[in-house]
Amino acid sequence: MKRSSIFITITTIFALAFISIFMAFMWLIDYDKQNYARELNAKYSNVAQANLFYMSGLISESDFRANTKNFDMPEVTNQSLRDKILADSIVIEELSDEIGTIAILLYEKNHYLKIVHLDEVKILRDKEFQPYRYEIIKIIFAFVALTLFLAYVFVLYKLKPLRRLKRQIKKFADGDLENVKNVSSGNDEISEVSEAFYDAVLQIKMLNNSRHLFLRNIMHELKTPITKGRLVAEMMSQGKSKERFISIFNKLESLINELAAVEQITSKIAPQNKTICFIDDIIDEAKDIAMVENEQVFVKKSENYKLNVEFKNFCIAVKNMIDNGIKYSDDRRILIEISDESIKFLSKGEALKQDLIYYIQPFIKGENSQKSFGLGLYIVSNILASCELKLAYEYKNGYNIFIFENLKAIIKA
Structure with missing residues (x-):
């Protein structure tokens, strides 16, 4: 599958959506924590101030009750619980002034307010504190993330037939x-x-x-x-x-x-029934099909390479090059040079009047219809394309040179 496939694109989109939602919920939790902390600090400040003023005798009991009536923070009277809170709680914040000391305590997921004036210690429990507040946000995030994941799976499931269709198109x-x-x-x-x-x-x-x-x-x-x-x-x-x-x-x-x-x-x-064939066998078969004399074809090679090709068709390609080379050469001879890079067909004669692409079209007639390339190069070009090879042409020192390029692609050890 290519890197630019629709499946990777969809996965990337859903991944970005998930990351964005995660970042949004993290920001929401942080913002809510700060906002809730400010609310608690304001409430505890008012409650602590009212209690200290009352314990110091600065305000009457009626004023004290009026100042604390909106806050559900009853005093802890159970001595055993008070001792446990004082011994095992975590001090979140502690402040002192001239009339007393206040401290916010955390014990068993509950907030307590410790107020000290002289030798008197008062512990208040915040019944409105919500220890589950952030858990709800996390649950909401988990639900949204699960919904997004299920949507991702559903989209991939609906697109799954595309892969099956792609395999059939490839066939x-x-x-x-x-x-x-x-x-x-x-x-x-x-x-x-x-x-x-x-x-x-x-x-x-x-x-x-x-x-x-x-x-x-x-x-x-x-x-x-x-x-x-x-x-x-x-x-x-x-x-x-x-x-x-x-x-x-x-x-x-x-x-x-x-x-x-x-x-x-x-x-x-x-x-295509490709087989491993020796280049010598291909040349010999091509010469037999072309019905040319051995003296007209010269072969120059470093070794007898083995090629993975469809024998009959590749012989026809070589035969057409031999036939064209002899037909259009001045001396009716052709030289075949074979290396691990290419097969070259060299024949002495005039250069082509047009670019090679003109002559590899079917039924092309040159200036002299008796010397046209006809179907020859068209057949060669298509046979080479089926072998992942390429036909090229150049003209040097009075020789037309046709080249089967990329021979390494079909050479077998």
Whole structure:
């Protein structure tokens, strides 16, 4: 899966959303703590002041009750509990002035207010204190985070058919139409796309089968008269006419084979049966198909490399390069230089009038139609593309040089 896939994008979006919510809740907790602390300090200050004034005799009991009536902070009278609070509590804050001392204590998740005046100690319990206040915020955050996670899982679940559809599209791109399946599993848009894709594959399979049947019939119908014509030519008396007829029929048979190779390569539907082949065997087979003399082809190589290719098609590619090299050379000879980087075909002659891309199109005719490249380079280019190779061209020192580049991709140890 690519780094820019929709699944990574969605995961990133949900991760950012989760982090943002987490940061927001952390800020909320911190803000609430500060706000609640200010509220408690104001309340404890008022209660402590009223109690100290009352204990000091500065205000009457009625004034004391009026000042503390809004605060639910009863005095702890149980001596045992008082002793435990004084012994085991945590002092949060302590303040002293001329009339007494006050301290905020924490004991068993409750707040107590300790007020000391002279020898008198009073302990008040804050019944309104909310020790669970921040736990509620945490529970809310957990609920929001869980909801976000479930939404993330649900979105991935709904998009899961995309991966299955992607695998089927890859099979289609690789030409494996027979194993393409219908992965539609519902009534949503992705399922509708999957259904439409599968229907299109079925149509293509039907058209492909019809085309194969048509081509097989055409080739069969063409090969039959060619074979009969060649047999008749073989029965003719020796002479130029016999040689000419045999050459014509051989050429027609070769053209049919090349057209079959073009159909197989360009359709990208037929499977390729790649095998490990020696380069010498490929060159020899190509020379036999091209029907050229050994004296016309010179091979220069450092070793007999093993290539992982579809033998028949690669031989046709090499044969076309040999055929074109000899046909358009001044001395009707061609040199093949083989290295671990490339295969070069060198022939003496005039440089091409157009760029290479012009000549690798099908049925291109040059200035002289008798010397056109026709289907030759078009077939070569498509065969090389199926092998992950590339056809290149350069002109040096009066030689046309055609190059099969990236040979390392198919060389096997």
